[in-house]
Amino acid sequence: MIRYVAVRAAQALGVLWIVATATFGMLRLLPGGPFDREKALPPEIVRNVEARYGLDQPLAQQYASYLGGVLRGDLGPSYKYLGRDVSDVIAESLPVSLQLGAAALALALAGGVSVGLVSGMRRGRALDRGLVMLSLLGVSVPSFVLGAALILGVALYLDWLPGGLWESPAHVLLPALTLAALPLATIAQLTRASVIEVAQRDFVRTARAKGVPERVVRRRHVLRNALLASITYFGPLLAMLLTGSFVVEKIFAVPGMGRFFVTAVTNRDYPLVLGVTLVYAALVVVANLIVDLLYAWLDPRIRVRGESE
Amino acid sequence: MSPAGWVGVFLVAALALVAVAGDRLAGQSFDRQDIARALEGPGSDHWMGTDALGRDVFARTAQGARVSLLVAVGSTALALGLGVAYGGIAGLAGPRWDGPMMRAVDVLYALPDVLVIVLLSEALNATLGVVPDLYRRLAALVLALGGVGWVGIARLVRGLVLQAREELWVEAARSVGAGPARLLGRHILPNIAGPILAAAALRVPAAVLAESTVSFIGLGIQPPFASWGVLAADGFAAMRSHPYLIAFPSLAIFATLLSFHLLGEGLRERLERAG
Numbered sequence: 001m002i003r004y005v006a007v008r009a010a011q012a013l014g015v016l017w018i019v020a021t022a023t024f025g026m027l028r029l030l031p032g033g034p035f036d037r038e039k040a041l042p043p044e045i046v047r048n049v050e051a052r053y054g055l056d057q058p059l060a061q062q063y064a065s066y067l068g069g070v071l072r073g074d075l076g077p078s079y080k081y082l083g084r085d086v087s088d089v090i091a092e093s094l095p096v097s098l099q100l101g102a103a104a105l106a107l108a109l110a111g112g113v114s115v116g117l118v119s120g121m122r123r124g125r126a127l128d129r130g131l132v133m134l135s136l137l138g139v140s141v142p143s144f145v146l147g148a149a150l151i152l153g154v155a156l157y158l159d160w161l162p163g164g165l166w167e168s169p170a171h172v173l174l175p176a177l178t179l180a181a182l183p184l185a186t187i188a189q190l191t192r193a194s195v196i197e198v199a200q201r202d203f204v205r206t207a208r209a210k211g212v213p214e215r216v217v218r219r220r221h222v223l224r225n226a227l228l229a230s231i232t233y234f235g236p237l238l239a240m241l242l243t244g245s246f247v248v249e250k251i252f253a254v255p256g257m258g259r260f261f262v263t264a265v266t267n268r269d270y271p272l273v274l275g276v277t278l279v280y281a282a283l284v285v286v287a288n289l290i291v292d293l294l295y296a297w298l299d300p301r302i303r304v305r306g307e308s309e
Numbered sequence: 310m311s312p313a314g315w316v317g318v319f320l321v322a323a324l325a326l327v328a329v330a331g332d333r334l335a336g337q338s339f340d341r342q343d344i345a346r347a348l349e350g351p352g353s354d355h356w357m358g359t360d361a362l363g364r365d366v367f368a369r370t371a372q373g374a375r376v377s378l379l380v381a382v383g384s385t386a387l388a389l390g391l392g393v394a395y396g397g398i399a400g401l402a403g404p405r406w407d408g409p410m411m412r413a414v415d416v417l418y419a420l421p422d423v424l425v426i427v428l429l430s431e432a433l434n435a436t437l438g439v440v441p442d443l444y445r446r447l448a449a450l451v452l453a454l455g456g457v458g459w460v461g462i463a464r465l466v467r468g469l470v471l472q473a474r475e476e477l478w479v480e481a482a483r484s485v486g487a488g489p490a491r492l493l494g495r496h497i498l499p500n501i502a503g504p505i506l507a508a509a510a511l512r513v514p515a516a517v518l519a520e521s522t523v524s525f526i527g528l529g530i531q532p533p534f535a536s537w538g539v540l541a542a543d544g545f546a547a548m549r550s551h552p553y554l555i556a557f558p559s560l561a562i563f564a565t566l567l568s569f570h571l572l573g574e575g576l577r578e579r580l581e582r583a584g
Contacts, residue, residue, distance in 0.1 A: 018416065136571075139570060140514075140566035140567040141563055141566075142563075144525045144538075145541070145562065148548060148555055149559075152549075239420065239421040239422070240421075242421040243421040243424070243522070247525060250526055251545065262527070265528055266527065266528070273428075277424060277428065280420070280421060
């Protein structure tokens, strides 16, 4: 197990290094520098500015100091918000995004797994058909459509909940619901499929043949194994939440990282864009690492296969 | 195919018709302005109403169908080509190449779609010097969507090729001297085409969703072109006073995603029953 952990952790670090190198490459390749103005600046000022940001040094040295900065948690100065570092902007906006993401994650996991279990256990019944149809609708509604509908209906028309900004716990509800809808429906579909798949396995038939009561077969054998599979959704789920956060934070005016990313791209504030990208990549890589380790811990077969690789 | 699958086929066909003949069905062009009749609600002349410049919302939504579907289908075709080539090579090349090739794919697969699409299309937009200005962002977006979509297909193809290469008929073909290219193109691919095409059919709604999302946040399709995402973003700004402006493009996206999902599911079920 220790070897497996070490190998996976080293791989995760390697991935982060590749992403950091790619972001550095893009930062230097993209045209439209930070100091492009309508009117060209005098060359001596351009030289001063470049010296200030270290752009006059050889590329290898720039790369080394960029990587060193990333290791120290310093992602460089923002081109747009003068005098502010990318790390400051992220430190301010990341907690907001994490709160929203955690609320949506809880909703999506709890809702999706229970809908999938109920539906899979009652395969073919009216309840199952209804839930299948509902999750099909769920994966067909883009978050900006659902968000707009919720703002119009719940916030403006009924006036039950605030339809924007980030001030009290009540402000979390509508954006979290909007963000959770798509992953909830996806998880419900996947959980249903894995319940149905597990129910056809040999060990379930054996348990039934031994005379184990149906209730115990379902809880001990089917449910447990189906839940084990649901751990693997965690990685894609996180990616889905991050994608959704760009839209949800924009339409609900939530001051999170997704919204900063969108404005940074529009402003061509590349250090901010790539700093945020790096944080996203780190989140995803760490989440996937945790999932792999958790899965290996719960399922010895994976552990053995992973070590022999 | 199941009844739901046929509903999907019918809806996709209807959608294609609207995309092709939108202007004629609306009786006017999508960019004809009539300021005197701006922001008119749905009525007999403009049955989806008019926007802030007096343009017909139905004609605009039909034009959006053209752009959205073109981008989605084009990027899916690209993803299919890239995915089949990459996955096929990884599957046939043996573990020494297969391992590193799939690791690279895993990294791309883990990152959020929209993030990669935005970064790729920014980079492509900056470097696609050969494409005329007007079409550059459009081309960059298609390439970026394709550049994200191929990953899932490559994984699927690689798995199917790994399975197929153990089969006797592949062994037989190899023993009579078929090289890797012939083995893949003539023998393996035709046999695993079904599930690959079903997966590609499900890529189309994913591309529609990704494109409309990126366009909605203002980083995708740019004027003079308008996709459903752009129309929805315009409508969102005026949502309180003129809800129909966001309602119609939203309905169009919803109906499209639903019909492609029904179609894709129908295809998959049919394959499962056959296989």
